[in-house]
Amino acid sequence: MTIRKTQRPTARKNQHELLLEVRNASVSFDMDRGTSKVLDDVSIDIYRDEIIGVVGESGSGKSMFASALLDAVVEPGVLSGEVIYHPPDGEPYNIRKLSDRDLKRFRWEEISMVFQGAMDSFNPTMTIGEHFEETLYAHDYELEAGMEHGRTLLKDLYLDPDRVLESYPHQLSGGMAQRALIALSLLLKPNVLVMDEPTAALDLLMQRSITSLLSKLHEEYDITIVFITHDLPLVADLADRLAVMYAFQFVEVGPCHDVLKDAAHPYTRALLKAVPNLAAALDEMQPIEGDSPDPVDVPIGCSYHSRCPLANEQCVETQPAFRNVSDRHRAACHHWSEAREVLPYTLSNETPEVMFDDAK
Template sequence: MAIDQSGTTGTPDADEDEPEDIVMSVRDARVSFDMARGQAWVLNDVDLDVRRNEILAVVGESGSGKSMFASALLDAVEDPGRLAGDVTYYPDEAAGESQTIGSFDEGLDDSVDVLDLDPDELQAFRWEKVSMVFQGAMNSFNPTMKIKAHFHETIQAHNAVLEERMDHVRKLFDALYIDFDRVMTSYPHELSGGIKQRTLIALALVLEPEVLVMDEPTAALDLLMQRSIISMLRNLRDEFDLTIVFITHDLPLVGGLADRIAVMYAFEFVEVGATRDLMKNAAHPYTRSLLRSVPSITSDVDEMEPIEGARPDPVNIPTGCSFHPRCPVADDRCEIEDPDLAAVEDDLQAACFYTDQAREQIDYTLEDESTGDDR
């Protein structure tokens, strides 16, 4: 399902999103698994551009396809899953040869077909150009190794200059408010959950990738630590010229962080837009229902309404609009036709035939950190 910047359906034209403004482009990406009861689709022909130096939040219920999209960006879908489509990385031409830090030697003037990389190129690409902090990654440290050894091992595996990279790590630790000397000489079990998560972020950035993909990075942290991580990420983006793709099920959490939000339902994107526009006046009934289910200190508990029904079975995705069995504004057309993402406002697209009706019938109140307003 394509995002059309001009307001018509279809794939964005190159003239509408210049390549230098895009760091990664995904087209017709699909992931399937063969199961005893049939083929399961966990990513369903999705299209999305990731803009350079933005913070993009990918949001949806558990099982909506968010993590599969994140894995697709790095061609990291595990067997027996099958990934098809196109994933393209566009190097930052303005950075020139100085961007080459490790062993990845693709021409910096050319786009990179991520799904066409050989295993050695892919391993280098995943750390040096696009890096990822996986869900539950706080448990991925080797408990028998001190933190310093994890950094040294990664740097040496990519043939980077150890002293130069460790100087960069000091800057990362300063930005993440980590005590370099104490943490480097510690074992993982000696660190709190918040410090381990921040250290993992630094490890992911040790080779200065352009893109950092984060899969539910705050899910295992308490609310105070979540807010602490969120506040640091924008500073990291600005200081180190990062692009961040932030995967989460918590839409309000990223209201004060993300530049854009992409909402997933049933393994595809149903709404994409600027954070302020989407949070203040979402257009898709699923997005509005998500926001309506969020607790608020200014609204009555009775106004909170969970989304009725169950999320789709990946083996048996509904025909037409996949949200129609749970949608309060759906009609017979929605059961047959599958709407494309189309422009609702300048920087807001939704895959729905009845966005006006959704806005009229599904109201919500949200304390939105990105706007300071209630809706």
């Protein structure tokens, strides 16, 4: 895995100020063959002004976690647990107890979401400008001031506001449409931006461009970003923290530097070893053998035990609790301290040493 050396900002003043608490969140679907649990008792804290990357294989529960943050799980899915929001001023509240009207306001004004395919998010019969106006009208925002802010956002994303606002979605390239969607999601100045695989349909150059723009927007607008992706190298250039998801649960959470340089969970180490790496010999890069658990039949113990070379009877019978690996770095594994020797991996760098801001 290649990690580019990037200029990272100094420690942010709000980096330890709690913004979102997710407590015991689960999402389940009733099926003919049983109950499918696609998010399983997840708990995590998200802090103001941070960028947290949520990574894992396809089908690991990342998108359901994103939907849970907005209480936007579609029926017949059932969300349980708590999602507690800490506004900049005022008392914390559980968004799952909001009225439909308040939840509608919350989803755009406090937390907004960018989905994977911009074309699927826009109404093809409306211009981009009409999407902006409709959003402002729906939330009783002053139209002229709101559209001026929208134009500024489009400029910040290196788009021509006049051309984009007058265009229909199909008249924009994939990269332009995705940037227009990001601008729309920021129109009402939310505190949190949740991005669910926002660059998956774009080429590598455009992916890098989008992440660079996100970093710029993050600093300019002091916004918290939850960046959900299966692309570990992509988010490594952007994130302050990484949260690794496997089988509908988080298995490792910590500062980006710590997780990349010294991953503690066998799954994280295997994931890093499977990423293409120009510095490693071909036989050192290995796919993760086996399959992820069936959501209808998740193992009782550690959900990774059937694919893990360290697994023993304890792993089969007992679900591991999170252990403190270091300051702010935790992993849910019975044998995390042994993983370094059993599952080595190599990180390649474009410079002799990759430096990260220790404050992250």
